[in-house]
Amino acid sequence: MAEMTETANMQAQITLIVAKDGTGQFSTITEALNTLEEDDIRPAVIYIKRGIYKERLTIRRPFLTFEGEDPQETVITYNLGARMEMEDGTKRGTFRTYSVFIDTHDFTARNLTFENSAGPGAVVGQALALYVDGDRILFDNCRMLASQDTIFTGPLPPKEIEKNGFIGPKQYAPRINGRHYYKDCFIRGDIDFIFGSATAYFENCELYSQDTGREINGYVTAASTPEGQEYGYVFEGCHFTGNCPPRSVYLGRPWRNFARVVLLHCRMEEHIRREGWHDWGKREAHDTLYFAEAGSTGPGAVPEERPEWVTLLNEDELTPYSRARVLGGKDGWMSGR
Known part of the structure; x- marks a missing residue:
């Protein structure tokens, strides 16, 4: 390629x-x-x-x-x-x-x-708003606006949970992991508004959670990273904002049990819940998912309240999560930017 x-x-x-x-x-x-x-x-x-x-x-x-x-x-x-x-x-x-x-x-x-x-x-x-299923996909200074499920970062998981849950253009297509890069973007939604199986890197993006009027106002991410895939979502220097009441939004939950989401140096406002993450009621996922944070700031960053199945990384553990490492692949895509 x-x-x-x-x-x-x-x-x-x-x-x-x-x-x-x-x-x-x-x-x-x-x-x-x-x-x-x-x-x-x-x-x-x-x-x-x-x-x-x-x-x-x-x-x-x-x-x-x-x-x-x-x-x-x-x-x-x-x-x-x-x-x-x-x-x-x-x-x-x-x-x-x-x-x-x-x-x-x-x-x-x-x-x-x-x-x-x-x-x-x-x-x-x-x-x-977007169904993205491909490799070497770049969004630069873009806005993505919707409510539930704003961006789907394909491919689909291998199997659907609900019958006919995957009806659509790629229902029977091979599941091929792609790499996506979102740079300086504004992404707005409420429930699971960034979800899917791709390797995706979000840099300097604003993730805006809009009020649904419910006690739980939603989840920013719902990753379905396939078992054995090295990377899922990485957020570097992003800002979690919104118009939701205090402590009403989760950073993410696992759409599938091997979900991987890493937050690096992100600012979180007061709408983020103190525990930060939700397991979707999947206790078995505690041993397989990988939700991690490093250098979180703002009123939504409460490391002492995070669940024991969330990893808190030190600065000297972040080398594997550079943009070059996450997106580079065998062709070195985005490694020189």
Whole structure:
């Protein structure tokens, strides 16, 4: 794959411009995507000017960059929820609610908002702004807005717990671990709003928990790291914020028993519960999950209250969790940034 990436970078770049006001080559992102062939490995950039683009997108073309004009004012949005009915009368379910589905490798997004505007999870159920299932995926200075299940970092776990729980585009696809990098992003949600099985590194991001009106206002993460996978989620220098009452939000819970989440030098406001983490009622997961913190600060950082199955790391134990180590892989991706 590294050789293919190098070959692609030597080819002439394709540049397309999308503008709602008619000043670009296309007025919709869909039109621009339709001009790109999925088997074309030349790098391509779609510049997206300010505007609200109500479009549901599927991206399978590799070596593609979405470049927004302004992260606040360049918005890709749609509004599907899990409890909505399909034409056949069945419920849509979680994995058919995405606003944008990224099913490729070497995709980059900068200066954009990805939104699912379906509504609160208590009303519409899960509603994905992003379904991301690929390798070498970068989000830089982006905003992800939804309620329950804002970002799914695929792949799916090997097996579903509930019958038909995985109905969607990758239900029967091979489970292939990908690497995702979220840099300087704002991510908003309530219940399990970052969840899935990928190796994902979050650097200098704001994780905003919104009030649900419940005693427990949600969980920021719900990792499903496969057994034997070295890394799950790593958060470096991130800020956990929100508008929830004090002590009402958990940092995470294990969607699957081998979940791995590591927080490094993160600031946590008062909405984070003193115990920090939840086991989802899975006592058997205490011996298999890996939830860890180092250098946490703020009123939500209460190390003495964390459960005994949470690891508190020293500064001299953090070398394995550098961005280069987590994302580098065999091709050295992101190692030199």
